Amino acid sequence: MCRCLVCTRHKAGAWYAPGCEERIVMNIVLPDHSQKNLPEHASVFDLAQSISPALAKAALGGQVNGALVDLSCELHDGDEVTILTDKSKEALDLLRHSSAHVLAHALKDLYGDVKFGVGPAVEGGFYYDVELDHSISVDDLEHIEERMAQLVHDALPFKREVVSRDEALKLFADQPFKCELIRELPENETITTYTVGTFRDLCRGPHVPDTSKIGAFKLTKVAGAYWRGDAENKQLQRIYGTAFFKKRDLDSYLTTLAEAEKRDHRKLGKDLGIYMMSDMAGAGLPLYLPKGAQVIRILESWLRKELYARGYKEVITPHIYKADVWKTSGHYDFYHDNMYFFKVNEGTDEQPRYSEYGVKPMNCPGHVMLYANSIHSYKDLPVRFFEFGTVYRHEMSGAVHGLMRARGFTQDDAHLFCRKDQIVDEVAAILDLMDTVMSEFGFTYEAEISTRPEKSIGSDAMWEQAETALKKACELRKLPYEINEGDGAFYGPKIDIKVRDAIGRMWQCSTVQVDFNLPERFNITYRSADNTEERPFMLHRALFGSIERFLGILIEHYAGALPLWLAPTQVVILPIADRHKQAAHDIAKQLTDHGGRVEVYEQNEPMRIKIAKAQTSKVPYMIVLGDKELETNTISVRERSEGDLGSWPVEKLAAILQAAQK
Missing domain, CATH: 3.40.50.800 (Anticodon-binding domain)
Structure with missing residues (x-):
C-alpha cells in the first residue's frame, strides 16, 4: 500500500508525493460533510493520519456508515466516517469490550483451563461468563485486577483475523461454548477472531488498538449466570467490571454504584415490607405484602382520577383468551415463545374437545375487541380506554430482576382510537399527562422518537404522517427529542420517555406508540363524515409502563423514603x-x-x-x-x-x- 505523505499544498488534503503514480480513487465523507481524498485500501487510521498526526495518536476506532469499526478497517469510496477518540461517547463500548478481553486473558493466565462463554460491553461496563474449577469470589478480584493491570501496561495490540468456519471450530475445539456459537452462525457469516497477547477469542469486535488505551478499570462483582440465559443450561460464573478513560470518571461511577447499592429496591423492598419473592411461586412473580399492595392501590387511585378527568373510560379484560385472539393479533406467530399457552377441555370426559388458550402478554387485543363491540361515528372519536391490566411474559429466569423485570406485572395501559387529524392533539395530551406524572415525583426526562424500521407494515404515507404527528406533538409541548432511526416497532413509530433519577441514572418509562397493525388485523372501522368506513388510528400509551418497575424505580429514586402522600404508613x-x-x-x-x-x-x-x-x-x-x-x-x-x-x-x-x- 502506498504510504505517501499528506500533501501540504492542497487544502483538500489529497495524498501526494513526487513521482507517485497512485491515483486518488476514494472520497471519504467527514462528520461536517466535508470530504477527504484517500487512495484505495486506506484505513480508518490512514484517514486520521491524513487529518493530523495528533488525531491519529488519539484515535481509538471509527464509525463507518454508522457502524463501529477498528482503526484497521478498510474504507471504500463514499463512506461516511467519524474518528473516535476518548471524547467520543461511542468509544466507551470499544474500551469496555476490550477490557472484557483483558479480563479473559487474566483469567486464562491465573487459572489455566477456563471455558469461555461471552464477554460483551454492557450499559455501565462489561462482563465475562466463564466456567472453571475455581469458584471466583470477591476476594479474588483484586488479584485478577493486578494481572489485568500488567497486561494493560504491556500495550498488547488487538489483532483481527477472518477465519473459515472449519478453522474456527479447530481453533476453539477445547471451548464448547464458542463451538456452539460458531455452529449456529449463518452460512454466509464472516467469522472473525481477535488476539491480544496469548489470548485469542471468537469476536466480531471492534476493539481499541492496544491495551495501553484502556484507562481506569475496576472489577465490581461476581454472580451466577446460566449459559445464554436459559435455566436448562449450565450455570457459569459471571465477572462484572467497568472501565473509563479517566480515573476521575471511574471514581465518580463507583460512588454512584455504591449509592445505587444502598438504594437497591430488592433489599429496601424487603426491609420496608413492600414485596417478596418465593421459589415456590416461581421466578419473576412478585408477591405484594400489605404495605406494597397499599402503595400500588394509592398509585392507581391517583392516576385513575387524572384519567377520568381527561376523558378516559376504564375497562377490564380477561387474563386469558382463546388462541384465536392471539392468531388474529399476530402474537401467536411473532410472540409465541414469550407467552404461556395451555389446553382446555371444552367437551366432556367421554367426548373431549380441546381448545388452546393463551395468557395475555399485552392488553391491546382486549381493548380492540371492546372498540369493535360498538358502531362508531367520526363524531365519537377519540375513544380512550384504560386498564390496570396484569400481563404475563415468559422472560428467561436469568433475566428477571426484582420488580424491574418480572414475568407477571401490571401495566397502566391505555389505547386510544382516533382519526388521523386527531393524532397530534391526542399525543400532545398524553405528553401533558406524562409531564404531570413525572413532575409529581421530581423526575426530569428526555424524549426519543423511534422511526420506521427496515421491516414494517403500512404505507409510506401512513408512516410519514404518524412520525410527523409525533414530532409535532413534542414541539407543541416544547419537549426536545432525539431521533432513533429505524428503531420503531414494525407496526408504527413511537415516543419513549426516559427519566433521570436522584443519582443520575436513566430509566425507560412512558411510551406512546402508533399502531397500524391491530386495527387492520381486527378490521375495526368508524363511519366517516362522507358516510364511508374508515380505519381509525390506534395509539398505545403507558405512563408508569409497568407499575412494578415504576415502583422499583421510585423505591431507588427516594432510597425507600416515599413521599408523604404515597408512604404506606405515614x-x-x-x-x-x-x-x-x-x-x-x-x-x-x-x-x-x-x-x-x-x-x-x-x-x-x-x-x-x-x-x-x-x-x-x-x-x-x-x-x-x-x-x-x-x-x-x-x-x-x-x-x-x-x-x-x-x-x-x-x-x-x-x-x-x-x-x-x-
Missing part, C-alpha cells in the same frame, strides 16, 4: 409506657379520620428499638407519647429528614395529612 406512634397506649390509639383514630395511615407501636420493646424500627421503615412522621404530652395535650413530633420538630397539637399534623391526600 405516622407511627410510640407510647412510652403501657399507660400511654390508650391515648396513642385515640390519637391514631383522630389522624386516621383525617385520611392518615397510622400505626401504633405498642409492643413491649425498649424505646430505642421502636425508634430504630420506625427509621428503618422510612416512616415520614414519628410521634413519641409520654406523661408530658398527655399533660399538655400535645404530641412530640419527629420528621424522618428534618428530625425533632418539637411539640404540636394533634390538629396540626392532622391538617398536614389531610392536605397530602391525592
